[in-house]
Amino acid sequence: MAFLRFFAQRLLYLLLQLLGVVTITFFLVHLLPGNPAQALAGQGASPAAVKAISHQLGFDKPLPQQYVIYVNNVLHGEFGNSIYTGQTVLKDLQQRIPATLELVTLSMLIGVVVGIPLGIYSGLKQRGVISRIVFFYGMLTGAVPDFWLALILVFVLFFVLGWAPPPFGRLGVLTPPPHVTGFYLIDSVLSGQWDVLVSVLKYLALPTITLVFVYMGNVVKQARSSVEEVSQSEFIEYARACGLSERVVLRYMLRNALAPVVTVIAITYGFLLGGAVLVETVFSWGGLGQYAVQSITNSDYAPITGFVLVAALFMALMYLVVDVLYAVLDPRIQY
Amino acid sequence: MKLSRWWRCGALLAAVALLGTACQSSGGSGSSTSGGEKTLVYATPALPLTYDPCFITGQQTAEILTNLYSFWAYYKVGTLPDGAPGDSTQAGENSMGPGMLKSWDLSPDGTVYTLHIRQGAKDSYGNEMTATDMQWVLDRVSHLGGCPFVTSNMGITDVSKQVAVVDKYTVKVTLSAPDPIFVRMLAVNNGAAVGPEARKHVTSDDPWAANWAKANAAATGPYKVESLSPGVQMVLVSNPNFYGPKPEITKIIYKEVPQASNRVAVLLSGQAQAARDLSQDQLNQISQNKNANIQCTTANDMMNVAINAASGPTANPQVRQALAYAVPYDDIIKSVFNSRAKRLYGMVPSLYPAYIGDGQYPYSLDINKAKQMLASAGYPNGFNATVMIDTATPEHERAAILLQNSLKQIGVNLSIDTKPIASYTDALQGHTYGDLAIWQDHSLVIDIDYHAKLFLAPGPPPSFNFSGWLNPEFIALEQQAVAMPGGPQRDTVLQQMQAIFNQNVPWLSLANTPTCFAFLKKVSGYVWHTFNQVYFSDLKLGS
Numbered sequence: 001m002a003f004l005r006f007f008a009q010r011l012l013y014l015l016l017q018l019l020g021v022v023t024i025t026f027f028l029v030h031l032l033p034g035n036p037a038q039a040l041a042g043q044g045a046s047p048a049a050v051k052a053i054s055h056q057l058g059f060d061k062p063l064p065q066q067y068v069i070y071v072n073n074v075l076h077g078e079f080g081n082s083i084y085t086g087q088t089v090l091k092d093l094q095q096r097i098p099a100t101l102e103l104v105t106l107s108m109l110i111g112v113v114v115g116i117p118l119g120i121y122s123g124l125k126q127r128g129v130i131s132r133i134v135f136f137y138g139m140l141t142g143a144v145p146d147f148w149l150a151l152i153l154v155f156v157l158f159f160v161l162g163w164a165p166p167p168f169g170r171l172g173v174l175t176p177p178p179h180v181t182g183f184y185l186i187d188s189v190l191s192g193q194w195d196v197l198v199s200v201l202k203y204l205a206l207p208t209i210t211l212v213f214v215y216m217g218n219v220v221k222q223a224r225s226s227v228e229e230v231s232q233s234e235f236i237e238y239a240r241a242c243g244l245s246e247r248v249v250l251r252y253m254l255r256n257a258l259a260p261v262v263t264v265i266a267i268t269y270g271f272l273l274g275g276a277v278l279v280e281t282v283f284s285w286g287g288l289g290q291y292a293v294q295s296i297t298n299s300d301y302a303p304i305t306g307f308v309l310v311a312a313l314f315m316a317l318m319y320l321v322v323d324v325l326y327a328v329l330d331p332r333i334q335y
Numbered sequence: 336m337k338l339s340r341w342w343r344c345g346a347l348l349a350a351v352a353l354l355g356t357a358c359q360s361s362g363g364s365g366s367s368t369s370g371g372e373k374t375l376v377y378a379t380p381a382l383p384l385t386y387d388p389c390f391i392t393g394q395q396t397a398e399i400l401t402n403l404y405s406f407w408a409y410y411k412v413g414t415l416p417d418g419a420p421g422d423s424t425q426a427g428e429n430s431m432g433p434g435m436l437k438s439w440d441l442s443p444d445g446t447v448y449t450l451h452i453r454q455g456a457k458d459s460y461g462n463e464m465t466a467t468d469m470q471w472v473l474d475r476v477s478h479l480g481g482c483p484f485v486t487s488n489m490g491i492t493d494v495s496k497q498v499a500v501v502d503k504y505t506v507k508v509t510l511s512a513p514d515p516i517f518v519r520m521l522a523v524n525n526g527a528a529v530g531p532e533a534r535k536h537v538t539s540d541d542p543w544a545a546n547w548a549k550a551n552a553a554a555t556g557p558y559k560v561e562s563l564s565p566g567v568q569m570v571l572v573s574n575p576n577f578y579g580p581k582p583e584i585t586k587i588i589y590k591e592v593p594q595a596s597n598r599v600a601v602l603l604s605g606q607a608q609a610a611r612d613l614s615q616d617q618l619n620q621i622s623q624n625k626n627a628n629i630q631c632t633t634a635n636d637m638m639n640v641a642i643n644a645a646s647g648p649t650a651n652p653q654v655r656q657a658l659a660y661a662v663p664y665d666d667i668i669k670s671v672f673n674s675r676a677k678r679l680y681g682m683v684p685s686l687y688p689a690y691i692g693d694g695q696y697p698y699s700l701d702i703n704k705a706k707q708m709l710a711s712a713g714y715p716n717g718f719n720a721t722v723m724i725d726t727a728t729p730e731h732e733r734a735a736i737l738l739q740n741s742l743k744q745i746g747v748n749l750s751i752d753t754k755p756i757a758s759y760t761d762a763l764q765g766h767t768y769g770d771l772a773i774w775q776d777h778s779l780v781i782d783i784d785y786h787a788k789l790f791l792a793p794g795p796p797p798s799f800n801f802s803g804w805l806n807p808e809f810i811a812l813e814q815q816a817v818a819m820p821g822g823p824q825r826d827t828v829l830q831q832m833q834a835i836f837n838q839n840v841p842w843l844s845l846a847n848t849p850t851c852f853a854f855l856k857k858v859s860g861y862v863w864h865t866f867n868q869v870y871f872s873d874l875k876l877g878s
Contacts, residue, residue: 033758038797047794049483084384084392085549085565095565151596159600166606167597168590169567176564281593286566290593294381294566298392299757 080302089306098182100287107211119223141217147278226257389480404527421863445513458530485526582872641801653712660705717746720770804841
């Protein structure tokens with residue numbers, strides 16, 4: 001019951017947070033330089049034509065009035081239309097989200113599967129060779145920008161060695177599998193198109209390696225420091241003194257060390273939804289980040305606010321999941 | 336410890352699997368020829384944003400629409416001064432040949448055009464283009480988005496009164512005065528022949544089918560859209576209903592590769608056969624590769640420096656003249672454009688009909704003369720100024736640095752103000768950039784009066800008259816030329832306009848800049864067109 005109350009409370013906060021995000025984003029976006037009506041009108045358009053387009057798009061209304069209309073639309077599930085594609089922002093986002101989620105999720109999965117064991121191991125064996133390598137890697141990931149690594153990988157593995165596929169997005173020039181989920185990995189399996197699956201894996205490899213290399217560092221470092229801290233704590237010494245087996249001690253240790261790691265994973269995952277923009281651009285990924293950048297360049301207001309709202313929602317949901325997982329991992333936390 | 340071994344093995348296996356996947360040969364990309372069908376992969380920084388010619392934004396949208404929609408008329412293809420094939424522009428209205436229109440007649444007084452539509456020309460949905468459809472398209476153009484300038488430059492102010500359907504394939508347009516660029520306006524992409532299918536999607540709320548046309552193309556040109564994956568690629572295939580010959584390359588994969596260095600990489604690796612929007616350095620790199628080449632045409636594109644003619648020291652014409660004597664023209668052409676650009680002598684490049692001639696533009700680099708003129712203008716010690724540039728265009732920065740160094744010699748201390756594209760465009764069109772601003776553009780219609788009306792039009796900002804230069808004599812001549820039939824008298828007026836321009840220097844004419852595309856050597860047939868876009872139907876793909 002207490003948990004349900006907590007959950008409801010968090011959902012209410014989430015709504016308020018989103019309202020705040022909508023408000024700030026709306027006004028910030030409208031402060032951006034660039035007149036979309038002028039851009040749409042193109043070369044040779046008269047001021048009257050620009051004014052007419054501005055009226056047609058509702059940009060000539062006072063900003064507070066535009067804001068009220070926008071919030072009202074959002075409450076009804078409408079994020080507006082892109083002034084260029086003519087599609088609803090929701091439809092645009094639906095087309096782009098699977099690309100980003102597939103890349104980010106796969107990268108995080110690998111980051112977790114590889115990173116946590118590495119972090120734990122180096123936390124336990126602080127003087128070993130692997131531990132030193134992990135320490136160096138942790139330092140390196142803090143200094144290597146993701147887009148730089150992406151460009152280097154493309155240059156070396158694709159251009160020089162010819163081993164990797166070109167930075168042509170998710171599937172090169174092959175036809176995508178029939179749409180079921182939008183995730184090519186899943187859709188190609190569902191449709192039994194194994195050649196497409198192989199191609200999808202190939203095209204996923206370089207961007208995934210980039211994201212894993214750069215962002216797994218957070219997971220590794222957090223796991224390592226948590227394990228280090230917990231392994232030196234009194235209750236672990238007490239457990240050992242009581243003669244408990246190393247397996248049991250390790251279980252105690254992990255249970256206590258993993259909570260902060262979960263936080264880091266969730267934050268990194270949430271961040272990557274919108275933060276992988278440069279990697280998406282290098283690999284022509286066609287995901288959310290690329291969509292947001294294109295919308296900003298074109299002063300296409302509705303997609304920008306729609307993107308920020310989705311990213312904020314995703315981030316807020318990640319925090320919610322973290323809170324729930326905390327309760328699962330750490331029984332001392334009561335809601 | 337057992338578990339540690341598992342962790343080590345797991346981590347190692349995962350890393351090997353990832354690298355192994357990445358390092359298998361790529362396959363599945365590049366050009367292909369099967370059963371007579373040829374595919375070309377074209378690397379572009381962005382995909383088109385709309386299919387509606389009335390809302391063209393960006394060069395990529397323009398390029399795709401140029402290949403999807405037929406124009407009513409086209410420039411005839413001839414030979415450019417450098418020997419390359421390209422649109423023939425010198426003969427004015429006589430430069431034009433058929434398109435969706437089979438032919439046209441002009442009444443002796445120059446006010447009535449009778450336009451003959453090709454019989455049997457259909458859009459990609461199978462609807463035949465008729466006179467009623469053309470009338471609707473012109474009406475649409477006169478009302479929608481950024482299109483009305485097309486009909487207004489054709490002398491059409493009211494389609495319902497001036498455009499009449501004579502029979503199924505004949506349209507009559509009645510003008511109040513001769514229009515010297517009427518036929519050339521029929522070759523402007525905004526006014527392209529949108530297929531009759533669009534008319535079927537008219538609603539009471541959307542009388543011009545604008546909502547439908549944003550996401551659907553009733554193609555009348557050589558290609559139609561097969562598929563679009565937003566942010567990834569667009570696939571065009573040859574349009575079976577096109578009235579002209581079937582293009583040799585039957586499939587175009589317009590592949591979004593935002594990173595310019597990656598566009599070079601995919602081209603040189605053979606994964607793409609064509610690429611656009613590359614910097615001069617990247618073009619140099621490609622030109623050194625044995626399997627690729629670049630096609631650069633220096634025709635109608637210009638790089639200029641807008642000068643604030645409304646306020647500050649640069650409002651004085653003598654100061655502007657002094658600045659024109661301090662521009663390192665040759666250095667810019669050589670260093671910024673690797674000698675692919677040419678001198679721009681005045682307000683238009685030399686391919687314009689009635690061009691006044693190189694010799695009439697007196698300005699070349701002469702620091703002493705510039706100093707003297709600046710002193711006699713009341714600025715013997717020079718002044719401080721800013722030059723605004725677009726961060727996205729590396730050529731801007733290089734030209735600005737050369738300009739900065741040169742102007743320093745006459746006491747003008749130039750600071751470079753770099754702005755991202757949206758701010759840059761706002762400041763340029765709003766005339767709020769300060770003293771100077773580098774810009775690069777071209778006219779869609781190769782006519783001096785059209786060019787003047789576009790880039791030197793009177794009227795408040797925002798406008799393309801970036802310098803805000805207003806000269807009553809120039810404006811009067813421009814308005815006179817609008818309604819004069821083409822011929823020697825009009826040419827004289829156009830030359831007078833150029834002379835006034837040269838005398839007043841509303842902008843610094845830095846260079847006649849090249850339009851470049853990169854191709855693999857097995858791609859041939861490129862032809863320069865006034866829009867500075869690739870017509871895919873020109874291209875041929877060897878094995």
